Amino acid sequence: MDRKELEALANTKDPVEAERLVIKYFASIDVNNSGFIEKDEMIMVVKTLYEIEISKRPEFKDALAKKDPKIMEAIKIETEKIALDTIKKMDLDKDGRVSQAEMVKSIVLSK
């Protein structure tokens, strides 16, 4: 799933379209095809999105390009926190991972 599709997902108000995009997005996150998004997979996604966001900010651009250890550590802590919060929010049956149905429910119903 590319950036354009992610933006389409964020912007659509159409539940059918949102569901279609969530299912596609889910498959691209679930790299080991387990049918669940586990903690490590969520951390990877959040880290990618987070790095894209902060690379737009001039004060972080250099540090990020140089992989400044202080910045990398801060990113690691922040992304883990966001990933765990996201799982907590979406994990309706509280088994510690997010199924496709749970992701569809939490994203589509928030529209």
Ligand SMILES: [Ca+2]
């Ligand atoms: Ca779950």
